[in-house]
Amino acid sequence: MSLSVQGLTKRFDGLTAVDGLSFEAPKGKVTALIGPNGAGKTTILSMISGLMAPSHGSIVYEGGALTGLSGHQIAQRGIARTYQNLQMFEDMSVLEAVMTGAHVLGRSGPISAMLRLPVVRREEHVLEAAARTALQRVHVPQSLYLREAVSLPYGLQRRVEIARALVAAPRLLLLDEPAAGLNPTETEELTHLIAGLRSEGLTVLLVEHDMEMVMNLSDSVVVMNFGKLICAGTPSEVQSNPLVIEAYLGEEEADA
Amino acid sequence: MSELSKAYRHNLRGLAAASIILALIGASTSNSFYLTTIIFALIEAISAIGLTLLFGFAGLASLGQAAFVGLGAYTAALLVERCAFPPIAGMALAILVPTAVGWIIGRPLLRLSGLYLTMASLALGVVLSLVFSQAISLTGGLDPGFMLNHAFSLGHWTLDSTKDMYWVCSVCVVLTLYLAINLIHSRFGRGLRALQSSEAAAEGSGIATVRFKTAIFAIAAGMAGLSGALYAFFMRSFNATAFDFSLSIELLIIVMVGSLRSVWGALFGAAVVTILPAALENFSDYKLFIYGVVMVLIMMFLPDGLFHGAVQGVSRLLAGKDAK
Amino acid sequence: MAAQIFVSGLLIGCVYALVAWGFTIVYNATGLINFAAGEFVMMGSVISAALSIKLGWPALIAAPVSICAVTAIAALMDWGCLQRAKRQTPLALGMLTIGIGIVLRGAMLFSFGKDFQFPPAFSDGEIPAILGVNIPTQGAWVFGTVFIAAILLWQLFARSWLGWSMRAAGESRRAAVLMGISPRNVSTTAFAMAGAMGALAGALIAPLASANYTSGLFFGLKGFSAAILGGIGSPLGAVAGGLILGVLENIAAGYMSSGWKDAIALGILILVLLIKPTGIFGGRSVKRV
Numbered sequence: 001m002s003l004s005v006q007g008l009t010k011r012f013d014g015l016t017a018v019d020g021l022s023f024e025a026p027k028g029k030v031t032a033l034i035g036p037n038g039a040g041k042t043t044i045l046s047m048i049s050g051l052m053a054p055s056h057g058s059i060v061y062e063g064g065a066l067t068g069l070s071g072h073q074i075a076q077r078g079i080a081r082t083y084q085n086l087q088m089f090e091d092m093s094v095l096e097a098v099m100t101g102a103h104v105l106g107r108s109g110p111i112s113a114m115l116r117l118p119v120v121r122r123e124e125h126v127l128e129a130a131a132r133t134a135l136q137r138v139h140v141p142q143s144l145y146l147r148e149a150v151s152l153p154y155g156l157q158r159r160v161e162i163a164r165a166l167v168a169a170p171r172l173l174l175l176d177e178p179a180a181g182l183n184p185t186e187t188e189e190l191t192h193l194i195a196g197l198r199s200e201g202l203t204v205l206l207v208e209h210d211m212e213m214v215m216n217l218s219d220s221v222v223v224m225n226f227g228k229l230i231c232a233g234t235p236s237e238v239q240s241n242p243l244v245i246e247a248y249l250g251e252e253e254a255d256a
Numbered sequence: 257m258s259e260l261s262k263a264y265r266h267n268l269r270g271l272a273a274a275s276i277i278l279a280l281i282g283a284s285t286s287n288s289f290y291l292t293t294i295i296f297a298l299i300e301a302i303s304a305i306g307l308t309l310l311f312g313f314a315g316l317a318s319l320g321q322a323a324f325v326g327l328g329a330y331t332a333a334l335l336v337e338r339c340a341f342p343p344i345a346g347m348a349l350a351i352l353v354p355t356a357v358g359w360i361i362g363r364p365l366l367r368l369s370g371l372y373l374t375m376a377s378l379a380l381g382v383v384l385s386l387v388f389s390q391a392i393s394l395t396g397g398l399d400p401g402f403m404l405n406h407a408f409s410l411g412h413w414t415l416d417s418t419k420d421m422y423w424v425c426s427v428c429v430v431l432t433l434y435l436a437i438n439l440i441h442s443r444f445g446r447g448l449r450a451l452q453s454s455e456a457a458a459e460g461s462g463i464a465t466v467r468f469k470t471a472i473f474a475i476a477a478g479m480a481g482l483s484g485a486l487y488a489f490f491m492r493s494f495n496a497t498a499f500d501f502s503l504s505i506e507l508l509i510i511v512m513v514g515s516l517r518s519v520w521g522a523l524f525g526a527a528v529v530t531i532l533p534a535a536l537e538n539f540s541d542y543k544l545f546i547y548g549v550v551m552v553l554i555m556m557f558l559p560d561g562l563f564h565g566a567v568q569g570v571s572r573l574l575a576g577k578d579a580k
Numbered sequence: 581m582a583a584q585i586f587v588s589g590l591l592i593g594c595v596y597a598l599v600a601w602g603f604t605i606v607y608n609a610t611g612l613i614n615f616a617a618g619e620f621v622m623m624g625s626v627i628s629a630a631l632s633i634k635l636g637w638p639a640l641i642a643a644p645v646s647i648c649a650v651t652a653i654a655a656l657m658d659w660g661c662l663q664r665a666k667r668q669t670p671l672a673l674g675m676l677t678i679g680i681g682i683v684l685r686g687a688m689l690f691s692f693g694k695d696f697q698f699p700p701a702f703s704d705g706e707i708p709a710i711l712g713v714n715i716p717t718q719g720a721w722v723f724g725t726v727f728i729a730a731i732l733l734w735q736l737f738a739r740s741w742l743g744w745s746m747r748a749a750g751e752s753r754r755a756a757v758l759m760g761i762s763p764r765n766v767s768t769t770a771f772a773m774a775g776a777m778g779a780l781a782g783a784l785i786a787p788l789a790s791a792n793y794t795s796g797l798f799f800g801l802k803g804f805s806a807a808i809l810g811g812i813g814s815p816l817g818a819v820a821g822g823l824i825l826g827v828l829e830n831i832a833a834g835y836m837s838s839g840w841k842d843a844i845a846l847g848i849l850i851l852v853l854l855i856k857p858t859g860i861f862g863g864r865s866v867k868r869v
Contacts, residue, residue: 051456071459073503080460087457089450091517099443100450104462106443110471113442114435124261127443243353297849317671364854371613371670371812375804376853377848386843501797512675526676541693545686552661552679559667 002027002203003048003172007055010227019227020057020165023171023193029219030194030204032235036247037220040227041207042084045174048205049081057209058120061172066122080170081239082161084207090150093159094140095151098131098136105130134167135160138193155186157240162193172203179210182228264441270520271433291418298425299486302432302577304510304522306479309436311508312516313445315452316366319504320381321480322355324387326388326499328481330395331489333404343408343489350485351478358477362436362470381504389496394477408489421490428486429523431451432479439475448472449564465509515556515561524563584825585834587713591788593826594620594726597725598781599803600810600818601733602774608813609770610749613674614679616657616738616799623688624782625651625791629699630692639702643783647776653684654775658768685765687795688847701787718787725784729777737815746770760808798842803851811859 002028003025007243011016018040025031033041047053048059050071061064066074080101089097106123113120138159146151149160158178165173175196179187191213194204208214214221215235223230223238225247238244303325310316332350335341341349365376389397396402407416408424415424438447447468452457455465488494510529512534515521532550536543558565599621608612624646657680661674715723737743748755748767756763781799782791789795804824810817825845833841846867852859858862 003540049460053461070464071456072462072464075460075462083457083460087460089457092446092449096446100446100458100463101461103443103447108443110412110444110475113439113444114475116438116442120438123443124441164457164461178572193319268598290826294769309820317675372808372857374674375808376850378801379805379849379853383846386840390840439825467602503599505682507826508678541690542686544689545683546680548679548684548686552676552683555672555676555679556661556665559665559672 002062003205004058004060004207004245005044005048006058006060008059009045010040010052011055011056014021017227018047021221021227021229022057023229023232025203025205026219027203028198028199029199030041030206032206032208032214032215032218032221033224034208034214034221035224035230038127041224042176044208045081045176045205048074049079049174075168078169078171079174080165080168080172082158082165082175082176082178084155084180086154086161088149088157088161092149093146094127094133094135094149095128095145097160098134098164098167099127101134102127102130102167106166107254131163131227134163137166138163139189154181158182166197171200172205173197175204175206175208177207177209179208187213195234213256257288261441264383264437267437267441271430271437274433274523275426275430278430282422282426286336286419287460288418291422292441293530293534295418295422295425295490297420297526299490300482300485300507300510300530301482301523301526302484303507304518304526305432305436306360306476307507308514308516308519309439309448309520310476311511312473313440313452314448314469316469316473317370317508318377318476319374319377319501320377320384321476321507321509322499322501322503322533323381323384323576324477324480325484325487325503326384326496327354327357327477328484329494329499330388330402330484332485333488334400334405336406337396337402337404344410347482347485347489350488352481354484355474355478358474359470363466365480366466366469366473367391368507373494378523382501383502385496388499398495398497401431401493402488404488404492407492412505421459424484425490428482432482433519433523440519444468444471471545477504509551511561513551513562515563515567517560517564521561521563525561528562583711584714585713587715589827589830590823591715591722591826592785592830593823594722595781595785595799595822596802596806596825598726598729598820599799599814600822602777603803603807604813604815604818605746606663606770606774606845607807608815609746610750610767611670612662612677613670613804614771614774615639615674615677615800616684616796617774617778618796619662619684620650620778620796621741621782621785621799621803622653622791622793622796623653623684624779625786625789625795626688626692626697626782626793628664629697629781629786633697637650638764639700639787642699643702643780646783649780650779650782651772653777655768655772657775658771659764662771663764668704681800683798685796692793694726696748696787696790696792696794698790699786711868716788718784722784722788725780729780731778733815744770756813760787790826792820801842802845805845808817808849808859809852814859814861817859 006020006022008028012113021044033044035041037210043052047054048066048091049067050066054067060081061077061134078163089100106127108120108123140156140163152160162178179190182190187210194217206218218235220233221235222232223244230243230247260441281294301426303321307318310318314353333348335349336343336346361380365373368376387393407414409415415421439566447458447463450461450463451465451468459465487498505528511522513528514525533543533547536546539546554562582736595837599617603614605615606612628642628646631637631645634641661680662676665676667675702721703717705717707715707717707720737747745756746766746769748759749761749763753763781816802825806821807818809825810821825848829841829844833843
């Protein structure tokens with residue numbers, strides 16, 4: 001098992017956002033986490049990536065507990081993430097933003113940086129190369145590499161964000177609504193990309209609202225609402241589950 | 257492969273140009289008043305470079321830098337005057353002591369965010385300036401202040417004339433700029449800049465945000481300490497009022513007037529902030545008011561700094577189209 | 581002896597409380613830190629001192645006139661500068677208030693000079709010692725005025741439309757706009773109130789502490805410390821913080837050299853920030869969305 005979440009609970013001042021949730025994200029597979037808005041999905045991702053501490057429960061990854069670790073320590077374990085509201089770095093070019101994502105590939109600290117020791121020079125080359133590879137992977141045109149990252153159109157920024165997550169060769173990728181705001185072509189490209197990453201052995205935990213994408217792509221689906229698990233299984237199992245249909249009834253009518 | 261390093265080399269070329277300009281100024285100016293004004297600008301620029309890294313790049317608004325300037329000044333002065341340290345060693349410790357203090361204070365301080373951090377740094381700065389003025393046996397306080405009988409010297413060369421100190425300060429400014437430019441164009445530098453936009457995403461990229469903030473806080477403190485040492489060696493006689501809250505404010509204004517985004521702005525801002533009051537000397541009572549009005553206008557209409565605004569204005573003129 | 585220290589502490593604490601409260605009103609309405617808060621106090625002192633010393637006006641006329649002037653200046657500060665600044669982030673605007681503080685200080689300098697002025701108290705006569713505690717006449721004015729002002733303000737915020745709309749605008753700009761409340765007007769009103777309260781504090785304390793163009797910094801610092809001690813965003817906390825700070829400071833001054841006295845406020849501030857940043861009365865979370 002790659003990622004194992006047990007009895008995960010998060011309470012905020014009286015509101016229980018996540019309530020005793022348990023699921024697995026098997027190695028090398030795409031696991032989707034779905035549910036209506038406000039179901040607690042992003043909160044779960046925030047707990048896994050270390051931005052928030054759970055009130056209760058455990059998160060275990062590759063045999064080691066993640067609870068209690070800080071965000072950067074979790075990133076150093078090979079877990080990367082994209083964000084629902086696009087946390088792109090400002091005042092940086094596309095290339096620099098992705099190079100920042102490659103932080104863990106480097107070693108130099110402020111002193112070596114100030115003195116411009118050879119290790120820093122070599123490192124810059126390595127980081128730049130890794131960034132370029134990642135950007136090519138997500139098909140961001142080379143002509144845009146030096147443009148300010150936040151000046152790019154939304155769809156491209158999303159891709160840059162994914163490149164930033166991929167550049168340090170993570171083994172677990174947490175995607176928070178990556179298809180939000182993308183047009184059908186872009187969504188299809190994204191689906192291909194994720195499928196490709198899976199075939200390379202990456203474990204993916206995907207939070208998404210685009211049902212077509214979820215059902216086509218996922219190996220297993222976890223459905224939640226009001227912080228609790230509703231059901232989990234293969235896409236077809238989940239699609240025919242009456243509880244799931246009920247939870248989504250409002251959403252479906254709105255989306256139809 | 258080298259587009260990114262172009263920006264770095266650009267800055268290095270700028271550094272070379274700045275060195276040449278400083279050298280020319282030094283060779284051609286003998287007027288003591290002008291030199292003194294420029295020396296003050298150079299000294300403040302060094303602290304301002306540190307604050308630009310801290311505030312402009314990492315987004316940490318510290319209103320207490322004057323404390324570190326004072327710490328550097330008194331460290332150098334006490335070691336040289338009372339413990340017979342060679343001035344260069346005094347200067348080295350004037351950098352190291354504030355750096356260490358900055359590191360120690362930084363760890364708990366930087367767990368606070370935004371406004372709280374600013375408040376805490378403000379309080380710390382004022383507490384330390386009170387310590388400087390009250391610890392009379394160590395520092396001479398406000399009156400009589402500290403008297404440094406030894407001038408700055410390197411080995412056998414005594415560098416005590418105004419012109420000599422101009423060269424020393426220029427060299428220090430160039431070195432500080434070099435270190436700052438190197439820092440910015442590195443993994444550490446990018447991490448700092450990431451901190452400001454999104455701490456969450458920075459952590460998610462493996463950047464230990466608290467450690468980074470503490471490190472840059474310490475580095476900025478060290479640079480402020482160097483400023484303090486230079487001030488002590490130049491003035492030879494000084495008192496605690498030099499390191500009070502108004503200096504912290506002045507440094508912040510230098511950074512805001514200069515440029516939040518570029519260490520070159522620190523030089524520019526320091527020049528404006530030092531030269532403007534000197535030029536306004538004739539207006540005596542109105543000086544403070546005019547100075548304030550100029551600052552307010554710049555902050556209102558050129559929020560990225562005067563330097564940045566000037567650079568943009570020039571590029572637009574040269575390019576003839578929108579330069580962004 | 582202890583009682584004297586306590587009462588003297590409460591006296592200056594009333595002044596700090598007014599400053600802190602004004603500071604809190606601005607913060608609650610706009611999310612901004614007004615670094616010029618101390619200058620409002622300074623201007624209240626300096627203008628009323630100038631009116632009563634140079635023009636010979638009775639204190640009870642000089643003070644209200646001074647307060648009106650500062651109120652107008654504070655409102656102008658928001659309307660004319662803060663609202664028109666190109667960059668509207670809290671940080672940029674906070675820095676701008678620093679700059680405006682310098683302008684105000686400079687204006688007071690060339691208008692009224694560098695001297696420390698001691699304007700006369702609001703009324704003559706002496707108050708007999710009560711239980712061994714001596715209060716200067718002006719001190720009675722301080723206590724009385726601040727008490728009345730506090731009640732009036734409390735009623736204003738709890739019961740009037742103005743109070744409600746300011747609280748609403750502070751909680752959610754958008755909702756306030758939808759209800760016909762203009763955030764800009766609220767913001768200007770908040771600054772005007774802070775100006776009035778600061779100036780009142782300044783006019784009240786000038787006979788005791790002197791009036792001078794440099795006094796703004798320390799009043800500002802004490803005001804911030806008090807506001808943070810009490811819990812930023814909480815008016816009750818601001819008042820409590822001010823009073824507590826005044827008393828603690830006085831106790832410290834009684835046992836240490838007065839030079840270190842000012843360090844107390846700052847030391848307390850640092851401690852509070854490190855241990856419980858939300859202060860005594862909690863208060864809303866700092867991150868304003």
